[in-house]
């Protein structure tokens with residue numbers, strides 16, 4: 001396992017810890033609205049995963065286990081033994097790795113626009129090519145190429161929202177982009193992890209997510225014992241930015257049940 005890196009994180013509120021993990025290639029800022037809304041009931045911790053935001057971006061493959069170990073080490077430093085975890089997309093892959101590595105540290109799991117499936121061969125090959133390109137030529141084409149798929153097609157993203165999203169994505173270093181792409185390319189099937197979960201779980205998905213389909217989200221919720229599914233209308237993959245209040249409302253009752 002590569003050495004753990006010291007993640008940069010923000011914290012707000014008091015009480016039971018809630019860890020919000022961002023997806024690729026974003027950072028903790030995607031959760032700003034949820035931090036503001038949920039810090040009245042919990043201690044909300046928003047890390048930047050390795051390679052993203054202000055956290056270190058070592059060379060290498062950011063496999064999901066290593067990213068999960070980084071988060072667990074952060075929680076150790078913050079003196080947090082158990083927390084509610086929520087993971088968006090790649091952050092959900094990291095949460096599934098943490099469920100394998102340290103299930104006793106997870107009080108409840110919210111899976112936001114994510115899924116347990118490994119990459120197809122074609123997707124894996126594309127990710128590895130993109131990683132090589134990111135290192136050689138920079139990552140702007142790759143991250144900006146994602147933009148079309150991030151938002152609900154029926155609701156045009158405001159220029160401000162699109163710009164905020166691009167600003168976060170282009171802030172991710174090419175080394176970080178490459179590391180995460182290579183790590184995601186090698187991730188395992190997490191279906192068995194979900195099937196054996198024993199803590200409360202919720203699956204939250206945008207009704208118009210072009211990356212995680214409703215069928216995939218429904219299957220995910222059906223796989224996890226006792227999980228509920230919440231579909232956020234008028235939202236795509238970036239539901240926490242597109243429909244911040246509805247996304248918070250999807251998470252709040254689940255969190256209150258776990259508290």
Ligand code: MLT
Nearest residue numbers: 023024088089090091211
């Ligand atoms: C993400 O939002 O984290 C990515 O879409 C995940 C992925 O590329 O599989």
